[in-house]
Amino acid sequence: MDDEDDLGPEIPYLSAIGALMYLAYHTQPDISFAVNLLSRFSSYPTQRHWNGIKHLSLFTSKPKDSRLDFPLPPSPPSRPVIGHLHLLLSVLIHKSFQKLSSKYGPFLYLRIFNVFIVLVSSSSIAYEIFKKHDMIVSFRGLLPRHESLLFGSSTFLMAPYGDYWKFMKKLIVSNLLGSQALERSRGIRAKEIEKFYSNLLDK
Template sequence: MATMTDYQYYFLCFLLYFLSTLLLKSLFKTKNPLNLPPSPPALPIIGHLHLLGPSLFKSFHNLSNKYGPLLYLRFGASRCLVVSTASIATEIFKTNDVTFSDRPPLAFSDKLPYGRYGFFIAPYGDYWKFIKKLCNSELLSARQVEQSRAVRHEELTWFLRKVLESAERKQVLDIGAELMKLTNNSSCRVIMSMRCSDDNDEAERIRQLVKESFEVGAKISFGDVLGPLRFLAFWLYGRKAIDVGLRYDEILERVLKQHEESPQIENEDLVDILLKVYQDDKAEFKINRTHLKAFLLDLFTAGTDTSAEGMQWVMAELINHPFVFNNVREEIESVVGKTRLVEESDIPNLSYLQAVIEETLRLYPPGPVTTRECRQNCKINSYDIPEKTAVAINLYAIMRDPDSWDDPNEFCP
């Protein structure tokens, strides 16, 4: 007896066959062909899906090395423009900034609890501009960063103490897991004034939910290749996606109620600031409670894994390059000494350490591919870019472009 996975596979094959008929009909109806960017040879139905491997940014990089820095790819019924050089990225981000200011919509966003309310995928408009302004003036202001300095220092001290204790006991320590706790604790305390990463606590649930949301989101988004039959992806995975959203909602609603019942007058955290905006009837844009929770979810999703992974890459490169490691130690000893920890106020005087961090971010950008969507028909490098085309800017490839960097694959602070 076939498993559910087998049934899904056979059903998907049938639908792809049906979809191919629709695609062929649409191709024959094209009267005014566009001058599209170069495109590798494609297969019927699936287009260029067979050229993608487990690592999307490396697959894009290999394709750009072979076919050029600006590519037009087809993944089933979806279309994507891939950008792999800084000069073309400038065309996207500066010359045509407003044209490419939208993000591709989240698959089935209208069916998910926060799908249409997140800031990171919000279309360019009043809400997006209002939240950006709020971030600059309040949430990420110099005052707020300075206010959270003590929290960051305390969490870092706790992390270093645990590392030293494990070393003294000669115990194996999972640095990756501890860095995740460090970034998650710091984020939780700055956002909602609670330490979250102790045993059996809220943040462990949040971390797990972030992981689940990425996994199920990728599966649902893959349904876009089926075009008009994309609903099948939601039929298979939609229930799990909704369940993840509802579990998020339970945690965040509890946090909001706690802050509403016991608001902080001094040392406001980000939830306090957001609640004041939410309760302000004269605000430029009236946000609702779902906007609030979706934005908090964006902060957790974007701020935990990326920071922890970046620190792991720094450590890995220092271990693999002892000469660089010794230079960093000598600089710290000359500027800070051996009797205290490095403070944030020391960083401007640690130029070599800054170079190490910048070089790590060049080789391992936290988000190796960033996406946009074309809001209207336009031209890039004399090529026609149709409206609603997804755009993938491959930062991984740009940061390893031999035309921009000497020895682009080498760690050279």
């Protein structure tokens, strides 16, 4: 196929762009420029653009020093680079999950490029995870942009659950969101709302 030939509907160009955008936002901001460039051709992609996606996918492979050195749940057969993406594109996403769970079991490990997913379709397993092991799954780690731009785990919203998080929650509830604090700021909030309405009516 020539590089300038249009892609057929069987090539999941839009799905690949969506997956790469997810990676660019959450885990690999260094590929944002290339993903945005390729997304401009979503309406009329050619083989050259598809080759660009495949080359870009090489930069999203699993790192050699991965921290996933513990036993993983069962996993369906995957493909190089894209992982299990091809299993999720045939039908609607919830039907794809249902089909995978029916075939491979209620507790699965999936990989979309370098994003790792645990699929739970059993209420008893979900209870085990979110009730008995909630302390473990409550913190998902920091995204690169949060680590560099938002002072990492020193912020209240991104901090892992623990003594610091409980202290900050108590401090915010008592001094910022408590009934006395809200009463003290009533006048300020009324003025800001009035200013907002004025600006809205002026426009």
